[in-house]
Amino acid sequence: MDLEERFALLTTAHLTDGCVRAGVPVRCAPAGTHAVVPGGRVAGRVSPARHVGSVDVFLEAYEIAAPGDILVVDNRGRLDESCVGDLAVLEARSAGLGGVVIWGLHRDTADIEKIGLPVFSLGSIPTGPLSVSARPDGALDSAVVGEWTVTRDDLVFGDEDGVLFVAADRADEVLDRAEAIRDTERRQAERIRSGESLRDQVRFTDFLAERAKSPSLTFREHLRAVGGAIEE
Secondary structure, three states: OOHHHHHOOOOHHHHHHHHHHHOOOOEEOOOOOEEOOOOOOEEEEEEEEEOOOOOHHHHHHHHHOOOOOEEEEEOOOOOOOEEEOHHHHHHHHHOOOOEEEEEOEEOOHHHHHHHOOOEEEOOEOOOOOOOOOOOOOOOOOOEEEOOEEEOOOEEEEEEOOEEEEEEHHHHHHHHHHHHHHHHHHHHHHHHHHOOOOHHHHOOHHHHHHHHHHOOOOOHHHHHHHHOOOOOO
């Protein structure tokens, strides 16, 4: 099963919990990074591009991208201009990319919806780039998204909850743990629907009693001992 097929049965919430369980840094794009078309999802290798006012950096990124890569655009989180429009998205689809993630804004929303390629951004604004700056060194080597710097050594996942970056060399471990957490949570949900409360399932009364004896005991430690998921 390939990356997209595995992620199709997961959520970014599962993956973040998998990161915690695997000891992998949880690297989320800033809150508010959402799909232009609700329900959009992306999963693939990062193709980074630092935007400084001209579309040529995207066209060059497409030249070196592999099929299924996700263009990750660093526009420094600017909210006074858009950096990606319909032509850049249409060309990304033509080049075989799997989607676009923008630390910044997009425009041409109606046309992007018709193109059908998943695009994630902080929102939209009518104006395009307001100026052109000198291209920085390594503009196609890395991109900054919020507090994180990502490269082609990273994977990016996006869904209704937002966007997450995971180092490619840790992805299998994170996915394995995410799948185990998903399965545990599904079983717990079914038991709740059948009338068994979550408190009973996780032996919450026992936790309160043990915490009274050992105040340093955390709920996560208790969950791990009894096989619950919930928090990670």
